[in-house]
Amino acid sequence: MTVLVRDLRPADPADVEAFVRVRRAALPFMIATPEITGFELACAHPAKRYRLLVAETAAGEVIGTAQVGFAYESPEPGRSFANTYVHPDRRSLGAGTALLRAAEAYLAAEGAAELFVWVLDEPANRAFAERHGYRAGRSAHFLRLDLANGTLPPVPELPAGVELRPASAFAADPRPVFTVDAETVADEPSDVGTELDFGDYQHWLRYTWNHPALDKELTMVALVDGEVAAFTAAHTDGAGRYGTAMTGTRRAHRGRGLAKLAKAASLHRARAAGYTEAFTGNDSGNGPMLAINRWFGYEICAAEARYAKHLTRSTEA
Numbered sequence: 001m002t003v004l005v006r007d008l009r010p011a012d013p014a015d016v017e018a019f020v021r022v023r024r025a026a027l028p029f030m031i032a033t034p035e036i037t038g039f040e041l042a043c044a045h046p047a048k049r050y051r052l053l054v055a056e057t058a059a060g061e062v063i064g065t066a067q068v069g070f071a072y073e074s075p076e077p078g079r080s081f082a083n084t085y086v087h088p089d090r091r092s093l094g095a096g097t098a099l100l101r102a103a104e105a106y107l108a109a110e111g112a113a114e115l116f117v118w119v120l121d122e123p124a125n126r127a128f129a130e131r132h133g134y135r136a137g138r139s140a141h142f143l144r145l146d147l148a149n150g151t152l153p154p155v156p157e158l159p160a161g162v163e164l165r166p167a168s169a170f171a172a173d174p175r176p177v178f179t180v181d182a183e184t185v186a187d188e189p190s191d192v193g194t195e196l197d198f199g200d201y202q203h204w205l206r207y208t209w210n211h212p213a214l215d216k217e218l219t220m221v222a223l224v225d226g227e228v229a230a231f232t233a234a235h236t237d238g239a240g241r242y243g244t245a246m247t248g249t250r251r252a253h254r255g256r257g258l259a260k261l262a263k264a265a266s267l268h269r270a271r272a273a274g275y276t277e278a279f280t281g282n283d284s285g286n287g288p289m290l291a292i293n294r295w296f297g298y299e300i301c302a303a304e305a306r307y308a309k310h311l312t313r314s315t316e317a
Contacts, residue, residue: 026085047072055095064095078113121303134307167219184248230258
């Protein structure tokens with residue numbers, strides 16, 4: 001079957017909806033909406049050189065997607081990513097290969113030295129990556145919590161000097177939330193490496209704080225003696241699905257259960273607001289967060305593996 005790869009048409013609502021449809025089918029544990037897709041493309045950092053690709057049949061049916069760009073936050077220059085996903089009902093038609101080749105050609109031409117991809121941790125997907133010359137790296141888990149029918153543990157008692165506030169309480173000055181986000185992201189397990197620029201506050205405001213999925217009433221912040229110490233960021237789709245975008249504690253306050261406090265409060269608020277499913281993701285080496293999520297009742301629903309490949313400018317589409 002002939003498969004054509006092209007850029008997403010962000011001004012075409014039907015095209016964006018088709019992109020989201022494939023993403024939801026391939027990754028049902030991720031929060032995806034047309035609004036999020038358009039926003040992330042429009043607001044991507046220039047250094048990311050971000051593109052959204054679609055694979056479509058000769059009849060015009062979108063059957064695969066790819067998110068492609070540079071890991072500009074990495075301390076190592078030339079690192080890039082390409083996450084390709086094909087609709088489960090349209091596999092083995094060549095869409096994955098076509099998307100990956102297009103991504104490799106684009107990134108190599110832009111000067112990328114190394115390309116990282118995520119694939120679902122299944123034999124066929126691993127074989128696909130290895131067949132295209134990728135080497136296996138770390139792994140991660142997707143976890144699901146049944147908010148509608150499950151039993152949430154109660155919010156632990158707040159220690160002396162600790163208080164919880166929703167992110168909306170920082171609407172006038174979100175910089176304290178930026179500070180805890182930057183510090184915890186820097187310590188997140190990664191084979192790419194991440195350094196969130198503390199001077200890039202304006203981009204954080206635009207891309208993270210004003211992200212259409214960020215629910216500022218469900219995003220909870222823990223303070224110790226008035227200083228922001230930990231937080232959990234909640235993304236929602238407005239249709240019953242809640243996802244944890246980030247949870248972390250500043251280095252000076254770790255080991256006190258503050259992230260658990262923030263996440264417990266957020267999950268209870270989410271259930272009270274009518275959300276029925278909660279999703280999160282953890283690197284397989286992030287033992288502390290995996291333990292916290294098991295305590296809440298999350299169960300692993302899928303896994304993915306990271307693969308990498310060195311690129312050269314001679315890569316062909």
